[in-house]
Amino acid sequence: MMSNEGYAQSFGVDRAEAEGLTVDSIQPSPAAPRADASARASHWSVVKFVSKDGEGKNIPTREGNSKFGWRHFSGPHNIHDPKVIKIVTSERPEKKDGARRVYGGVLTNRLGAVLARIKVIAQYSYKTADGDYVLADHSHKIGTITAYCERVARNKCPDAVNET
Template sequence: MAVEDTAGSAAAAAEEPPVMTFMTEEEYRATYFKAHGTEAPADLSEVPTSPVPEIIQSSTGELIDTTQTSSVDQDGAMAPGGKVAQRNVDPGGGTGGATPWWAVLYSYSDLKRNKVFVRYGNSELGYHHFASKHNLRNRVVFEHLMATKPTDASGARLEYMIYVADPSNGNISERIFIASQQATRTEDGRWKTPDGGYVGVITAYCKGKTKCPEFVNRLRN
């Protein structure tokens, strides 16, 4: 009878690239409890941010090189070999020609039934702002708003936090902050929506960083 090589199996499992996914606070707390058998800290900022391995997996098993970075000086992302690949800032589905800042790209209702718009924006707000300045172009991040509630609310401002974490152990690699203006004009009054809808997402970024790591844009769950 063959003897199972448990040590070898464990070593192989340890070498398997971790799977990173987006999680709401609710999902993260459930994951943490499953992994550790205890409740996560009341303040999730107390959970340390873990270094991300050079190779991770998406939820579909795709291997992702996390060392790929965005160019600070050019509107592109670093491709293999050090060449600058053109970054697709435009999310697609445009109306042709110049897209007005107030064009709604997508919208979601959170668990509190707050409807959050993501507009095309400009250099100061919306998709164009956080895609260009903060290298965050992944629509999947905002889809998670449907499964969470604001972490903070002040006046017309709602704030959310989405986590990039390893579901096997609850290790957090990125914290994505989102702020939405639930009013028809920005706080400084400079921008007002002509359609009468809320301004929506002003900014979104990986906390502690000017630009999100490029791998965040390739996660699909």
């Protein structure tokens, strides 16, 4: 599995664009920092891990619940490996709308055929867009809302996505 920009680096910008992938720039991905070890309670706001995007912004993935976060997408969308989120969010967002950020990546075979297109939606704010969930520290971010595969049944990723 790789980000859209990783695909362009491996198979060329022309081929990435022919596949309809958004590629702004070709840059190596920065290493992601470790999640906050002090948060251990089982609560929607507990940070499972943190990714750093191509703009240098920390994007946490929180425990969440049925509405957002790890619990929201890991089962229903078959994403069980944190590396999936870290890889896809390692580049610049494809789209930004206020605090909402959309990241894209692809799962390919060794020949570069796209097996799945992966989307990660993040909220770069201290509260969710609907205002139902708010972090006490307004300098912290909600982070990953959901992650899923496009163009597959029920947006459920193939098992191979977890074998990165």
